[in-house]
Amino acid sequence: MFKRIVLVVLTLIVLAVAGLFALAYRRAIPPVTPPVASAFAPDLVARGEILAGAGYCATCHTAKGGQPYAGGYAMVTPFGTIYSTNITPDPATGIGNWSEEAFRRAMHDGVSRDGSHLFPAFPYQHFNQVTDDDIKALYAFFMTRAPVNAPARQPDIPFPLNLRALQAGWKLLFFRDNAYGPISGKSPEWDRGAYLAEGIAHCSACHSPRNALGAEDTGSSRYGGAVVDSWYAPPLNASNPAPIAWNVDELYSYLHNGGTALHGVAAGSMSQVIHQGLSKLPDADVHAIAVYMADRMGHGDQGAAPDAALAKVMTAATQSSLPQTAPGAAIYAAACASCHYNRGPTPLLVRPELGLNSALTGTDPSTLIQVILHGINADEGLPGLMMPGFAHSFSDAQVAELANWLRQNRTDQAPWPDLEKKVAELRKPSPPDTSK
Ligand code: HEC
C-alpha cells in the first residue's frame, strides 16, 4: 500500500515537472549571418528610429555612462535586480545574428532567440501590440546601429524565481495576446493615440498598480497610479488628483513641452519619457496620445471649468505667503517662496504653482520628497529651468515638516502618514546601474 502511494506521488511530480517543461519549451530560432546595413531602406530605418524613441529603448538599454543600447542598465524590482541586455547588432553579445522573426518573437512573446523566456521587466506585454510593420522598422533601426561588444549581466534574482522556465507560468496567468485593432466609434486620431500609448509607449507600465507577482492591474484600477522607482506616477483615469482636470490642450502641452502652468512639470522618469521618448515622435502623434488620454481621464476636449478651482488654489497661495507660525511655514518662506510665489489670477509657467500639482494632491508623497531633496536639472521638466535640491540643507524631520505643511495648507487632502521615514528612504543613493 505504502509503496503504491509513493509511486503515485512520484509519478505526479514527474508529470508536473514534465508539464512545466512542455509548457515552457520554445524552440531556438537559428542564428543568421548579420545582415549588412545597406540591406535596409533608409526610410524604414528612419521610421524605426522614431519608434525606438517612443519605446524608450535607449533609456532602459543604456547603462549610466555606457554605450547606447549596449545594455547593463539595472532595474530594481520587488523580486531582485534585472539588467537589460545588449541590443546592438554585435553577433557575439548582442542581437547581430537574430533574424527578424527572432526579434519579432522577443517583442511580441517575450522569448529570447535561444528559446528562453524573458522577464516582464522588458515590457513585451505592451510591445505585443506593435504591428508587424512597425516591428520591421525597429529591426531595421537596430541592425544598422554600431555593434558594441558587451556581455549581458545575469539577473540578481534569488532561486527559484530566477528560473526562466517559471515565466511560462506567469505568462499563462497574466499575459494576453493584445494585438491592437481600431475601436469602433472612435476617431482615427483617438485610435492612433491608443495604439501608441498602449503599445510602444506603454504608459500604463508605470501608471497602473501591479499585483504581488508584478502583473499590471487590468481591471478597474488600471491606470490607477503607482509608485515606480521611488517616484509617484499619478492616476491617468477619473481618479487623477489634479485640482484642474486635464484636457487635450493641457495634456498636449505637458507631453510636448515637459510642463504646464496649470499642472506643473514632469520630473523623474516622466521627464525621460518626454524628452528622450515622445520628443522623437511627430507632433501629430503626441497630440493623438493627448486625445486618447484625455478621453480615458474622462474629460475629452472640455475639462471642468478651471476658474473656480484655480481661484481657490490662488487664494491659498496668496495666504500661504503671509507670515505664519507653523514650523513648515517658516521653512517654506525661507527656501521655496522666493521661486514658487504666485499672485492670481493665473500662475506663471516658470513658477510652478504647488497647490495645482498632483505631487501635493496625490495619495503618495514620493515625488514631492524627491524634488525637495534632489531638485530638478535644467534638462528635466521644462528645459532650461531648474530647481536646486535641499538634501544637504534640511534634516529628514525638516523635509517631513515642510511636506506636511504644504499638504495641509495647499490641498484639501488628508495628511500623509510616516513622512519622516519616507524621507530617510528616498535620501539613500540609488543603486549603481552599470555592469562594467
Ligand atoms: C522598461 C525597460 C525596458 C524598455 C523600455 C525596453 N526594454 Fe528591452 N529589455 C529590458 C530588459 C530588463 C531586458 C532583459 C530581460 C531578461 O533578461 O529577461 C530586455 C530585453 C530585450 C530584448 C531581448 C534580448 C535578448 O538578448 O534576449 C530585446 C530584443 C529588447 N529588449 C528590445 C527592446 C526594444 C526594441 C525596446 C524599445 C522599443 C526595448 N527593448 C525597450 C528592458 C526594457
Ligand code: HEC
Ligand atoms: C517610466 C515610467 C513612466 C512612463 C512609461 C510614463 N509615465 Fe507618466 N509619469 C511618471 C511619473 C513618475 C510621473 C510624475 C512626474 C512628476 O510629477 O514630476 C508621471 C506623470 C505624468 C502625468 C502628470 C499627471 C499629473 O496629474 O500630474 C501625465 C499626464 C503622464 N505622466 C502621462 C503619461 C503618458 C501619456 C505616458 C505614455 C506616453 C506616460 N505618462 C508614461 C512615470 C511614467
Ligand code: HEC
Ligand atoms: C531657485 C528657484 C526655486 C526654489 C528655491 C524652489 N523651487 Fe521648486 N521649482 C522651481 C522650478 C523652476 C521648477 C520647475 C523646474 C523645471 O521645470 O525644470 C520647480 C518645480 C517644483 C515642483 C514641481 C515638481 C513636479 O514634479 O511637478 C515642486 C513640487 C517644487 N518645485 C517644490 C519646491 C519646494 C517645496 C521648494 C522649497 C524647499 C522649492 N520648490 C524651491 C524653482 C524653485
